[in-house]
Amino acid sequence: MSTARRVTATDVARRAGTSQSAVSRVFTPGASVSPDLRERVMEAARSLGYRPNAIARSLITRRSRIVAVAMADLGNQFYPLVLEALSARLQAEGYQILLFTADPAAPSDPMIEQVMRYQVDAVVLASTGLSSALARECRALGVPVVMFNRMTDDPDLSCVIGDNERGGRDVAAFLAAAGHRRPAFIAGLEGSSTNRDRERGFVRGLAEAGLAAPARAAGHYSYEGAAAATRALLREAAPDAIFCANDHMAIACMEVARHEFGLSIPGDLSVVGFDDVGPARWRSYDLTSFSQPLGPMVEATVGMLLEFMDDPSLPVRRVVVGGELVLRGSARRPAGPLPHP
Amino acid sequence: MSTARRVTATDVARRAGTSQSAVSRVFTPGASVSPDLRERVMEAARSLGYRPNAIARSLITRRSRIVAVAMADLGNQFYPLVLEALSARLQAEGYQILLFTADPAAPSDPMIEQVMRYQVDAVVLASTGLSSALARECRALGVPVVMFNRMTDDPDLSCVIGDNERGGRDVAAFLAAAGHRRPAFIAGLEGSSTNRDRERGFVRGLAEAGLAAPARAAGHYSYEGAAAATRALLREAAPDAIFCANDHMAIACMEVARHEFGLSIPGDLSVVGFDDVGPARWRSYDLTSFSQPLGPMVEATVGMLLEFMDDPSLPVRRVVVGGELVLRGSARRPAGPLPHP
DNA sequence: TCCCTTTTTGCATACGTATGCAACAGCCTG
DNA sequence: CAGGCTGTTGCATACGTATGCAAAAAGGGA
Numbered sequence: 001m002s003t004a005r006r007v008t009a010t011d012v013a014r015r016a017g018t019s020q021s022a023v024s025r026v027f028t029p030g031a032s033v034s035p036d037l038r039e040r041v042m043e044a045a046r047s048l049g050y051r052p053n054a055i056a057r058s059l060i061t062r063r064s065r066i067v068a069v070a071m072a073d074l075g076n077q078f079y080p081l082v083l084e085a086l087s088a089r090l091q092a093e094g095y096q097i098l099l100f101t102a103d104p105a106a107p108s109d110p111m112i113e114q115v116m117r118y119q120v121d122a123v124v125l126a127s128t129g130l131s132s133a134l135a136r137e138c139r140a141l142g143v144p145v146v147m148f149n150r151m152t153d154d155p156d157l158s159c160v161i162g163d164n165e166r167g168g169r170d171v172a173a174f175l176a177a178a179g180h181r182r183p184a185f186i187a188g189l190e191g192s193s194t195n196r197d198r199e200r201g202f203v204r205g206l207a208e209a210g211l212a213a214p215a216r217a218a219g220h221y222s223y224e225g226a227a228a229a230t231r232a233l234l235r236e237a238a239p240d241a242i243f244c245a246n247d248h249m250a251i252a253c254m255e256v257a258r259h260e261f262g263l264s265i266p267g268d269l270s271v272v273g274f275d276d277v278g279p280a281r282w283r284s285y286d287l288t289s290f291s292q293p294l295g296p297m298v299e300a301t302v303g304m305l306l307e308f309m310d311d312p313s314l315p316v317r318r319v320v321v322g323g324e325l326v327l328r329g330s331a332r333r334p335a336g337p338l339p340h341p
Numbered sequence: 342m343s344t345a346r347r348v349t350a351t352d353v354a355r356r357a358g359t360s361q362s363a364v365s366r367v368f369t370p371g372a373s374v375s376p377d378l379r380e381r382v383m384e385a386a387r388s389l390g391y392r393p394n395a396i397a398r399s400l401i402t403r404r405s406r407i408v409a410v411a412m413a414d415l416g417n418q419f420y421p422l423v424l425e426a427l428s429a430r431l432q433a434e435g436y437q438i439l440l441f442t443a444d445p446a447a448p449s450d451p452m453i454e455q456v457m458r459y460q461v462d463a464v465v466l467a468s469t470g471l472s473s474a475l476a477r478e479c480r481a482l483g484v485p486v487v488m489f490n491r492m493t494d495d496p497d498l499s500c501v502i503g504d505n506e507r508g509g510r511d512v513a514a515f516l517a518a519a520g521h522r523r524p525a526f527i528a529g530l531e532g533s534s535t536n537r538d539r540e541r542g543f544v545r546g547l548a549e550a551g552l553a554a555p556a557r558a559a560g561h562y563s564y565e566g567a568a569a570a571t572r573a574l575l576r577e578a579a580p581d582a583i584f585c586a587n588d589h590m591a592i593a594c595m596e597v598a599r600h601e602f603g604l605s606i607p608g609d610l611s612v613v614g615f616d617d618v619g620p621a622r623w624r625s626y627d628l629t630s631f632s633q634p635l636g637p638m639v640e641a642t643v644g645m646l647l648e649f650m651d652d653p654s655l656p657v658r659r660v661v662v663g664g665e666l667v668l669r670g671s672a673r674r675p676a677g678p679l680p681h682p
Numbered sequence: 683t684c685c686c687t688t689t690t691t692g693c694a695t696a697c698g699t700a701t702g703c704a705a706c707a708g709c710c711t712g
Numbered sequence: 713c714a715g716g717c718t719g720t721t722g723c724a725t726a727c728g729t730a731t732g733c734a735a736a737a738a739g740g741g742a
Contacts, residue, residue: 006482008698019722024700031701032719054458055399056698059727064396066439066459075619080421087442091452096459097440098407101428111432117395118407118437141347223619251623259624278416278564282592283600284625349728360692365730375690397728400697 007050016044027052058119067095067305068120070112072102072127073221076248077277078292082126082148085298093306095121102127109134116143122305124148128192132157144308146301149292151193151318158308160300160319164197164274165204167290168243170325171272172205174288175241177334180270184239185214186229186249188221195221195245198274202243215239219249226252234261240269241331247273247280247289254285254330270331276323286329296321348391357385368393399460408436408646409461411453413443413468414562417589418618419633423467423489426639434647436462443468450475457484463646465489469533469562473498485649487642490633492534492659499649501641501660505538505615506545508631509584511666512613513546515629516582518675521611525580526555527570527590529562536562536586539615543584556580560590567593575602581610582672588614588621588630595626595671611672617664627670637662 009023016023018037025031026041033041044050058064067090071079087097100115102108108130112123116138123138126148135157138145147159175183185202188195203213215237219226226249233239234257242257244250250273257263257271265271273280276291300319308314327333350364357364359378366372367382374382385391399405408431412420428438441456443449449471453464457479464479467489476486476498488500516524526543529536544554556578560567567590574580575598583598585591591614598604598612606612614621617632641660649655668674 006698010698020698021700021722021724022720024698025721028700032721034720037720051454051458053400053460053698055396055405055460056727057700058396059394059400059698059729060700062727069440074421074425075418077416077418077421080415080418080424083421083440084415084442087440088444091442091455094455096456099410099424099428099438099440101425101432103429113392114432114435115437117392119394119396255624279620283596347728351728361728362692362694362730363690365728366691369730373690378690394728397697398730400699400728401730403697 006053007048009050009052012041012044012048012050015048016040062119063121063309064119065095066098066118066120068098068100068112068115068118068123070100070102070108070115070123070125070127070130072104072108074101075223076221076246077279078246078248078275078294079126081277081294082298085294086124086301089298089302090305093302102130104128116141121309122146124301124305125150128189128194142312144305144312146304146308148301149194149297151197156316158304158316158318160297160304160321161194162290162292162297163320163322164194165201167274167323167325168198168201168203169205169208170201171243171274171290172202172211173209174325174334175243175270175272175331176206176209176211178270178332179334180241180332181211182237182239183211183214183241183243184233184237185216186226186233186242186244186253187216187218188245188249190218190220192221198245214243219244219252221246221249223248223252225249227256229253230256231260234263234269241272242269243272243274245274247275247277247287249273250287250289250330251279251285254287265330266332272331276326280326280328288326288328288331290325291323293321293323347394348389350391350393352389353382353385353391356389357381403460404462404650405460406436407439407459407461408463408465409439409441409453409456409459410465411441411443411449411456411468411471413445413449415442416564417562417587418620419587419589419616419635420467422618422635423639426635427465427642430639430643431646434643443471445469457482462650463487465642465646466491469530469535483653485646485653487645487649489642490535490638492538497657499645499657499659501638501645501662502535503631503633503638504661504663505535506542508615508664508666509539509542509544510546510549511542512584512615512631513543513552514550515666515675516584516611516613516672517547517550517552519611519673520675521582521673522552523578523580524552524555524582524584525574525578526557527560527567527574527583527585527594528557529560529586529590531559531561533562539586555584560585560593562587562590564589564593566590568597570594571597572601575604575610582613583610584613584615586615588616588618588628590614591628591630591671592620592626595628606671607673613672617667621667621669629667629669629672631666632664634662634664 010020012023013020122144132152135145217229219229230253273289276289280287280289351361354361354364463485473493479486558570558573560570571594614630617630621628621630
């Protein structure tokens with residue numbers, strides 16, 4: 001029953017009365033084959049149900065047309081959308097995604113080690129949990145690496161990020177202009193570059209507006225973490241605004257503020273997020289948020305990947321994709337016109 | 342610079358003073374190698390940075406240790422979580438996921454065709470958009486297929502699903518017991534088995550409670566679709582309860598009911614969802630929902646996959662994973678004790 | 683000590699495709 | 713008609729690993 005031996009190019013060749021190499025050429029775009037032969041081969045292939053073996057092809061071409069994507073935190077709505085967009089874009093270019101989900105708890109280097117065995121043509125790291133030592137190692141092997149929404153000081157690594165520092169600063173300027181006096185900050189993962197830059201921008205922005213450094217608590221980019229951080233801040237710091245390092249946490253923050261502390265938003269408390277992900281637009285939240293434009297970020301990533309795969313010796317690049325503060329109802333607005341950034 | 346030729350088993354063998362086959366055996370669990378040689382080979386491998394080539398291995402073993410996963414609708418929080426769990430579970434078993442995202446609009450069969458070229462060991466179909474003709478074709482090729490959260494009448498296809506019909510029925514019984522007289526239904530994708538079964542159960546359950554068939558509108562499992570469906574229903578049918586075919590739509594429904602129609606939930610309108618996904622627990626929604634237990638569903642899927650890969654001739658299996666109605670605040674409850682299912 | 687069993691090792695080949703090379707056909711130019 | 717050029721085809725080999733087989737080595741029993 002399962003004796004269904006796979007149909008090979010040789011089988012097709014025999015049926016079409018030609019050689020295996022001719023069959024190969026028919027399935028290789030741009031190769032030189034006469035229309036007549038091409039038709040015969042296609043016909044034979046169709047009737048036999050031939051499907052080229054990408055594994056065998058990869059072995060010889062040394063290109064798998066597979067891109068490894070490392071992700072974590074699929075519970076944060078930002079990442080699934082990134083994945084969807086990346087996948088669609090790469091599929092359109094004829095690449096497949098080998099997915100690698102990192103458990104933020106466990107060390108994930110040994111797992112991606114496994115992925116590297118598949119001779120992937122490139123790697124996208126969109127998970128904070130992966131060491132950049134690993135990224136460097138890939139690069140040393142000649143495999144292009146792009147860090148997505150993530151950065152290191154390492155000058156040898158390419159990345160695509162949103163404008164985190166400016167975002168933090170804009171939020172600070174906005175909150176200050178609206179008359180908030182005691183803004184607080186809920187941090188994401190302490191080690192992450194996104195969090196560091198957003199916080200730095202926020203703190204600087206507040207300073208520029210003549211406000212003191214904000215109270216802060218860490219939410220680790222998780223729902224529960226942000227809920228706990230909100231409780232702590234509301235109990236101890238009496239803030240009149242909270243800037244959360246991403247929307248996922250901002251939602252948790254709003255839930256706690258409203259339902260556990262009975263606060264009205266933005267009457268008693270303004271809340272601002274980062275990412276401008278789907279739920280930010282849901283009416284219950286109507287979240288003011290600094291956007292990270294998914295489309296352009298993915299476009300930049302795929303563009304770099306394609307170029308690097310074409311020529312691995314190209315110089316490292318760091319792309320910053322601009323975003324903007326999207327004003328909604330979760331934060332009190334300045335009376336006058338907005339300060340222009 | 343990028344002359345970094347890949348290190349092969351032969352290089353390691355030379356360095357360790359042995360043969361390529363010995364190196365292969367060292368990296369093959371269960372093969373017979375003396376401790377001494379094993380140590381020498383490992384040492385050589387380490388110093389050269391050897392990484393076995395999974396592509397070459399797949400070519401000869403005819404097993405890629407890759408599982409194709411087809412998904413769509415990553416915007417619905419249910420699926421990313423499935424993906425995360427599937428990935429974690431498969432990685433633990435030494436399998437990788439080749440991700441395939443289907444654009445619900447475009448025909449996706451040609452795309453998965455592409456994926457099949459990678460000699461994947463198995464396929465998980467978690468996207469409604471894919472024809473089951475394709476699934477049958479895979480099976481004919483000897484590649485195990487499991488449909489996730491999806492079913493067909495085809496007796497040759499295995500699947501893992503939640504208890505859709507019972508879920509619909511329980512919701513009906515629950516709403517009726519609480520005294521609702523004009524329940525309505527917001528359907529998901531018309532062609533999908535999940536929607537069909539949930540609706541069927543709901544309609545039957547209502548009939549059993551002596552209620553008429555519900556008003557209905559299609560939301561296509563999308564946020565916007567559900568919002569439009571809600572508007573139509575509220576304008577035309579004056580329902581006192583709405584059962585949505587999934588949580589994603591239930592949230593849209595609640596937003597529209599509250600913010601566009603000024604209804605109080607559950608005072609003026611009860612809303613019930615299906616899936617019991619993360620946001621259902623968020624206090625703003627506090628959504629009563631029939632659960633689809635992710636863990637058991639994924640466990641069942643992976644279990645079947647592993648068995649099928651081990652022995653493709655095993656009979657088709659259909660697993661129904663039970664769920665339960667999780668009572669929260671979005672739907673009025675019966676005064677007395679609940680009817681026991 | 684010898685013979686038999688078990689373990690360890692290397693040789694050689696297979697997996698399915700791509701591609702350099704040579705052979706050949708057809709066509710054009712002069 | 714010679715010579716050259718372009719386009720098409722098949723042959724042979726390479727890619728990196730796994731594995732059957734036989735040879736060699738290591739035990740084990742008497």
